[in-house]
Amino acid sequence: MNQPKQKNLPVLRQQYKNLFACLFVYAIIILSFQAGCEPAAERISQEHVKPNIIYIIADDLGYGDLGSFGQQHIQTPNLDRMAAEGIRFTQHYSGSTVCAPARSVLLTGFHSGRTQIRGNREQLPIGQYPLMFGTVTISNLLQQKGYATGGFGKWGLGYPGSSGVPSLQGFDEFFGFLGQRRAHFFYPEFLFHDVKGEELKIVYLEGNVVDDTPPSPSFTRPGSGRPIERVHYSADVIHKEAVRFIEENRDGPFFLFYPTQIPHASLTVPDESLALYLDEDGNSIFEEDPHNFGHYTEQPMPKAAYAAMVTHLDMQVGEILDKLVELGIDGNTLVIFTSDNGSHSEGGYHYSMLDSNGPLRGGKRDLYEGGIRVPTIAWWPGAINPGTVSDHISGFQDMMPTFAELAGAVPPPGIDGITMVPSLLGTGDQKQHEYLYWEFHEQGGKQAVRWGDWKGVRLNVRVNQDNTPIELYNLSEDIGEENNVADNHPEILERMVEYMKEAHIPNKVFPLFE
Template identity: 50%
Template sequence: MKPILLLLILTTAQTLFAQQRPNIILILADDLGYGDVGYEGQQKIHTPNIDRLATLGMRFTQFYAGTSVCAPSRASLMTGRHTGHTAIRGNRGYQPEGQYPLPDSSLTIATVLQKNGYATGAFGKWGLGYPGSTGIPGKKGFTDFFGYNCQTLAHNYYPDHLWANDSLVHLPNSKNKDSVYSADLIHRHALEFIRRNRSRPFFLYLAYTLPHAELQVPHDSVYANYLAEFRDAHHAAYAAMVTRLDRYVGEILRGVQAGGLGANTLILFTSDNGPHREGGGDPAFFHSSGPLRGIKRDLYEGGIREPFIAVWPGKITPGATSNWTGAFWDFFPTFEQVAGIPTTKAIDGFSILPVLLGRPQTAKAHDYLYWEFHENNGRQAVRWGKWKGVRLDVNIVADPPIELYDLETDPGEQKNVAAQHPDIVRQIKTDMQESHRSNKDWPLLATENPKP
């Protein structure tokens, strides 16, 4: 056989093998509430593409974020650890830009996939390490990154710079505010990543900044339509931002289909935490938390339970609904199993692939889910079966009481039944104590060293 022909056969075989390994696209909205999408009951904002996504795949009704604010929630997602174990447990910033970094010791799912032959791209908001630190995307498994390093600077949709890997990209926004809308530019880079990697397996992390404050949209949005309907600039801007996010979702889906990748691509859609009240945000007006109590920074359901959709043609049943209880730290082992990689042991997550494939009886379930939050005087929460325990003021009160809610009969967490179930409260308190791993940078005094 001629060498050129042999090389062609080998190259073709390698390409076919690569294409057999599933692509993974994770679309992460920013501060999008459980009730902000049409398929979960939203009446005032139009989300036809997200709603269509729900009909194409499985929607989860009881799936949770890593916690109730950006950085620790994303750290949980990337590392497969809940916020009692993650290296990042709060939104701690550095000057002039960036956040508390993931250390060298933190293994991310992107690193695992990259080492196993996946092209890896992150587009949008990072927030897991300031420029030059151990936590930048390039040191955490991403070959391609475009967007904001700093989540604080990401509040401005007309910045003077973004980042392309380790390089600054200067934008002409200082004098002409409406010249480059960052979310559009980030989205275009993401679409190009899909086109460029059609012949090899890829992991695409789409950490869109919409609809996080500030409430800013360009002139070509549907802002004017919403303004005519609501007659309030903040309401119109928020609705237009959600609709623009919805448009991006539709374009990603079409980009996957146009590249002939639909049957070999798992697409996930969710949000990093509950809806915000900053910059004119009004979750009460939009009923953004749906029937749930709380918003961003709460460990009540509205702060951490998120819309979650999974689409994989031929694998996931269209229009399916699951009440499986899982959380962001389950993505790590799920993606490993999807990619055919042995699952990492020293993490908190369990693969939900059996659930996605319609075999929940073979999936390993959590005994309980745990969250901690290091702002607003410190908070903890546990979801154990139908029970939800919430503890407030853990850094200023000695042994604060635990509120208890029966989510089966009271999903809105309106009736505290702790007094009627002291045995359940004691168990949840034990779970809280066992789940928090001591960390000098993120203490919880009620758990580690209660005041006398």
């Protein structure tokens, strides 16, 4: 560049320097102002950043079990902080009313009338009916986009040697329980470590001793049963491995699928967490009815144990959030917390005891709201506006297209999910579902449809598919589903019948009518 031919160059140079400095400062101010006004999601889109994604799914946690969702008896400070710093979804639904099909809906993007796994069909000695080879899951979709993929917790979608093991369904690594029934106990003798390209490994938890011999109800599941010697609490062992995965993949992007076994029965929790719900004499702060029979571990204080399990999980969620901040990756990590179905009535606990399902009717295994509407929180500092509440009607099937959009991937065609990114990040118009559908092949067969404010529920469909009556509720006026208004709205019932027929595709393994 030619220099200007002036005699007083030092003065001009200084003037130029001053001018450029002013312009630079002014530009910074303008850009900062624009960045401050610009929606966070647009800035993220412009930067083409693939966020880390952490999906934590509690096991049998009720809609009302968190303080941010109205809980008065159970301490959940970290999840309440997560809600205050993120967004709560008040009308988010699980894919099913029990564990395995809920996970199948989540990972495949198909609702329970079309997803492969529609029940907890057990395959002895360890595992459930498997996902098929070639299934497109969230994990392999993200894996193809360069994500490190890890699963930690309770799997329930296959058994050792089957097509459904995590390493064949898009996970680089899995650590935890493959079978669900073994996860009913929290001091097992071993867990599984499944690494892509390697043989499935058994990791022994030295010191844990269980009763797995006849007449124990769990004798067909080796290394599982009521604990005799308690050393390693499985949920803590798994949690430690999940945190290790975060640390090792801090440079991202990574996908952490964390289906914890808490607070599913048996009602078992470390003493330090249980102590939060004991008085100075070591007695429960609640009135208790001891549990000492059946499949699950004996528990003299079911209410205190359940509450302590939820608080223990809350502590683990807090540790994950703190770890993200410590590593400096919280601003590029989406964390979603939810539950696989409503709260349970097992192991001495009933969901009504501590208002676990809030104002909702029913619980686990029901298709009433208490069985399928789940507390859901999303946290992403700098991307999600703090303290946001969304009443967008959504479900587990929406995670596939949501995560695909965030990762720059294309979801498989024909899935039932709709991206939630507009609701999640507060940008653009959110596309709505025409309706949501559920089916459950057990207990005589059940179906349910959510269409706007209307909810249709049909029970015992296997008895008489065509003439089984549909219960009808207006959730905007009757969230507790107490007032069946079917007789007043025949035109709505006709629509419900159409949706139920349209949504169900026959499945020989999990027959609804057949």
